[in-house]
Amino acid sequence: MAGNEKIDSFEMAKRQVDIAAECLNLDRGSIEKLKSTKRELIVHFPVQMDDGNVKIFTGYRVQHNVARGPAKGGIRYHPDVDLNEVRALSMWMTWKSAVVNIPFGGAKGGVQCNPKEMSLREIEHLTRRFTWEISMMLGPEQDIPAPDVYTNPQVMAWIMDTFSILKGYSVPGVVTGKPVELGGSLGRFEATGRGVVITSVEALKYLKMPLEGAKVVIQGCGNVGGIAAMHFHRLGARVIAISDSQKGLYNEKGLDVMRALEYKAKHKCFVCETKDESEITNQELLELKCDILVPAAIGNQIIEKNAPRVKAKVIVEGANGPTTPQADKILNDRGIFVVPDILANAGGVTVSYFEWVQNLQELIWSEEEVSDRLTRIMQKGFKEVLDISLSKKIPMRTAALVLGIGRVAEASRLRGIYP
Numbered sequence: 001m002a003g004n005e006k007i008d009s010f011e012m013a014k015r016q017v018d019i020a021a022e023c024l025n026l027d028r029g030s031i032e033k034l035k036s037t038k039r040e041l042i043v044h045f046p047v048q049m050d051d052g053n054v055k056i057f058t059g060y061r062v063q064h065n066v067a068r069g070p071a072k073g074g075i076r077y078h079p080d081v082d083l084n085e086v087r088a089l090s091m092w093m094t095w096k097s098a099v100v101n102i103p104f105g106g107a108k109g110g111v112q113c114n115p116k117e118m119s120l121r122e123i124e125h126l127t128r129r130f131t132w133e134i135s136m137m138l139g140p141e142q143d144i145p146a147p148d149v150y151t152n153p154q155v156m157a158w159i160m161d162t163f164s165i166l167k168g169y170s171v172p173g174v175v176t177g178k179p180v181e182l183g184g185s186l187g188r189f190e191a192t193g194r195g196v197v198i199t200s201v202e203a204l205k206y207l208k209m210p211l212e213g214a215k216v217v218i219q220g221c222g223n224v225g226g227i228a229a230m231h232f233h234r235l236g237a238r239v240i241a242i243s244d245s246q247k248g249l250y251n252e253k254g255l256d257v258m259r260a261l262e263y264k265a266k267h268k269c270f271v272c273e274t275k276d277e278s279e280i281t282n283q284e285l286l287e288l289k290c291d292i293l294v295p296a297a298i299g300n301q302i303i304e305k306n307a308p309r310v311k312a313k314v315i316v317e318g319a320n321g322p323t324t325p326q327a328d329k330i331l332n333d334r335g336i337f338v339v340p341d342i343l344a345n346a347g348g349v350t351v352s353y354f355e356w357v358q359n360l361q362e363l364i365w366s367e368e369e370v371s372d373r374l375t376r377i378m379q380k381g382f383k384e385v386l387d388i389s390l391s392k393k394i395p396m397r398t399a400a401l402v403l404g405i406g407r408v409a410e411a412s413r414l415r416g417i418y419p
């Protein structure tokens with residue numbers, strides 16, 4: 001966390017429901033239903049480590065809401081994973097799918113572990129055993145995982161293989177974000193980063209700011225941050241800083257993004273290669289003067305303490321929950337335009353949906369088709385949220401919650417309560 005502020009993501013997510021519910025005039029019963037998760041599974045399971053010792057890991061799978069379709073959401077491997085974080089992330093998945101009008105509900109999973117200290121074999125064994133442990137919740141019609149922090153297409157391939165072995169036949173639709181060779185969609189790997197850039201472009205258009213030469217700062221250089229950096233660079237923006245969990249690289253004139261990312265991929269760290277480049281901390285990075293700041297790492301990075309020092313004109317949230325409610329209020333009062341996570345990073349779930357559709361129908365779409373459809377959906381999502389924000393005179397985050405939560409509440413109302 002960026003400071004000492006103690007933040008419970010689930011409390012934060014529930015508070016957001018109250019804010020949207022007030023705008024939507026929802027009744028108490030509906031609010032309570034939206035705030036509660038549907039199914040939660042906690043598993044403790046053994047993995048034999050390379051040194052022969054057996055280690056017990058704790059994993060979670062939470063389905064928040066399935067009113068609009070099967071549960072959908074990533075699996076994260078991180079030492080800080082806990083039940084409340086997974087609950088919050090599952091809730092945000094529900095709203096996110098609804099904001100871009102994808103017929104999915106929300107779920108999330110995670111295993112408390114440090115994959116950086118594990119071998120590939122240990123990660124594979126952990127993945128296969130975790131998949132077995134939660135397999136009763138999974139399936140293309142029930143719950144479909146995807147990559148998240150420190151999981152990737154290879155991890156999805158192991159999940160798909162394990163689930164398929166349990167069934168006795170191949171079930172590609174049980175996960176998205178798989179390698180293309182196993183039924184993954186073209187364009188899925190790039191989708192979240194591309195979605196971040198598409199919504200950034202829309203925000204700049206609305207604010208009448210040029211993209212050409214715009215100064216962009218990105219926290220995190222994984223799937224979301226790294227891809228976003230490459231696309232910003234290609235479109236003529238200047239990526240002046242990027243970071244990993246250790247440190248950031250800064251060049252006021254603009255980084256050579258491809259070179260920095262290639263070095264990072266090869267050596268697992270950033271290094272200054274020209275006299276214009278310098279190292280900065282993640283804290284300094286968040287406070288750099290820039291046009292667009294993209295937090296694309298983990299949650300709770302922009303908090304009450306550093307929000308007054310954030311100098312970005314626009315913040316586009318690639319990560320889930322990077323801004324606390326206290327910080328959000330400060331950013332809003334300071335007139336910083338925020339494209340909230342449930343809109344900005346919805347490109348991932350959108351192309352996951354395309355992948356699932358292709359798997360179920362045994363179709364293969366071209367990259368161009370995926371890209372065109374993604375662009376249209378993200379632009380529409382941005383416009384719908386902006387329209388609500390302008391008409392109701394509420395911040396973009398509240399507007400996105402009103403759109404997403406409103407759609408889920410209406411689906412729940414129409415379905416009614418069984419029996």
Ligand code: NAD
Pocket residue numbers: 001147148149150151192219220221222223224225243244245246282296297298299318319320345346348349
């Ligand atoms: P990733 O594992 O590919 O990359 C994570 C990045 O964050 C890495 O560069 C890592 O070095 C950096 N990082 C980790 N801890 C950090 C810290 N304490 N401070 C600064 N940087 C740190 O993960 P990703 O898939 O790119 O996910 C990043 C964020 O985007 C997460 O919040 C995730 O939930 C969200 N997200 C991802 C997707 C997706 O499709 N992958 C979709 C929607 C949202």
